[in-house]
Amino acid sequence: MPFALHLLALAVFAQGTSEFMLSGLGPDIAHDLGVSIPAAGALTSAFAIGMIVGAPLTAVLAVRRPRRPALFGFLLVFALVHVVGALTSSFPVLLGTRVVAALANAGFLAVALATAVGMVAPDAKGRATSILLGGTTLACVAGVPGGALLGQLLGWRAAFWAVALICVPAMIAVLRSVPAESGPGARGDVRAEARALRSPRLLTVLLLGALVNAATFCTFTYLAPVATEVTGIGAAWVPVLLALFGLGSFAGVSAAGRLSDTYPTRVLVLGGAALLLGWVVFAFAAGNVAATLVLAFVQGALSFAVGSTLIAQALYAASGAPTLAGGLATAALNVGAALGPWVGGLAIGGGLGYRGVMGVSALLVALAFVVTCVARVVRGRAGGGAIDDVLVGR
Incomplete structure (x- = not known):
């Protein structure tokens, strides 16, 4: 693999840290800027909305531009808005920086996937794809806890400065290591790419990606209260549990990188079945400490192995539209990341308790299998029908 891919993953690490670190900084931000904690929580929602809306829009803007300056430009904007966020004393300004950061992040990911x-x-x-997503999983393992630690020691603004500083070597690396034109079609045509997006297989894969990611974040968002309220472990164990999930996600992405090109159907079908079973088992075994620790790692691995394989399949299914396909894949995953916690919250509010979120995760994965079966039936009537025809975009 080209070394430039690992440098792009460094930038993805910085962006992933920024996206997730607010979960540990919200109370400090609320206190410092004089807003409520729910208002501070809107910073996370603003980022998610920016990613969903911005991914396809920024991908369209980037299609006709050479990839190296596009990557550099998105990363520069991302770094600068974190500087503004670190300096501002206005909550509306900070909220605005999160939206702009999400737009830049979405554009960078779309172009980085195509690159x-x-x-x-x-x-x-x-x-x-797995190398790029490795940056996100490492952000869960190291970046988010590191940001929280910086916030505790030096204040929440230090975490914003750290993200901006990490972007500097990544920007230098983009200029020095990413080819000016990365492969055939590095400068695309919007209409040509749009025509390539009409594949029913692509739409199926994007929907599956949204459902699997919704299942992942449905439980991950509430993993801390699951640990303290259901498993009964102390709050000091929560970082360990989150780290295990992050380590599992890194292991899953790494394994998928070795298997998803050669055996994509096996990864998706067998991995998806194991993921479904794992959420069901987790719902019943959450009261056991050992089972919770093991399943946090296992479900993190399975979730990201299946999820990263689906992203790769989206790129295979729309090989003639790499930038727009990358933007749509990014948007689909963020739709899932926004949908999952909301549905999980409904389950908790409806009286199902924290075990209910694992049950909802299982239902979302089961729904993904239903979508696959329906797509297979439709494909069969059109002359296809094999599971490979539905899932494998080559």
């Missing part, structure tokens, strides 16, 4: 697959062999999209 990554343009730098490798046509049958290595899964491995290239």
Whole structure:
């Protein structure tokens, strides 16, 4: 794999840290800026909305531009808005920086995915995707706890400065290591890419990605109260549990990178079945400490293995539209990341308790299998029908 891919993953690490670190900084931000904690929580929602809306829009803007300056530009904007966020004393300004940061993040990811697959062999999209997503999983393992620790020691603004500083070597690396034109079609045509997006297989894969990610974040969002209220472990164990989930996600992405190009159907079908079973078992075994610790790792691994494989399949299914496909894949995953916690909250509010969120995660994965079966029936009537025809975009 080209070394430039690992440098792009460094930028993704910075962006992933920024996206998730507010979960540990919200109370300090609320106190410092004189707003309520729910208002501070809107910073996370603003980022998610910016990612959902911005991914396809920024991808369209980036299609006709060379990828290296596009990557540099998005990363520069991302760093600058974190500087503004670190300096401001106005909550509305901070809220605005989160939206702009999300737009820049979405654009960067769309172009980075297209750049990554343009730098490798046509049958290595899964491995290239896994390297990029490794930056996100490492953010869960190291970046988010590190941001929370900085916030505790030096204040929440220090975490924003740290994200901006991490972007500096990533920007230098983009200029020095990413080819000016990364592979054929590095400058795309919006209409040509839009025509390539009409594949029913692509729409199916994007829907599956949203459902699987919704299942992941439905439980991950409430993992801390599950640990303290259901499992009965002390709050000091919560970072350990989150770290196990993050380590599992990194292991899952790494494994998918080695398997998803050669055995994508097996990863999706067998991995999806194991993921469904794991959420069901988790719902019943959450009261056991050992089971909770093990399942946090296992479900993190399975969730990200299946999720990263679906992203790779979206790129295979729309090989003629790498930038727009990357933007739509980013949007689909963030739709899931926004939907999952909301549905999980409904389950808790409806009296199902914290165990209910694992049950909802299981239902979302089961719904993904239903979508696959329906797509297979429709495909069969059109002359296809094999499961590979539905899932594998090659």
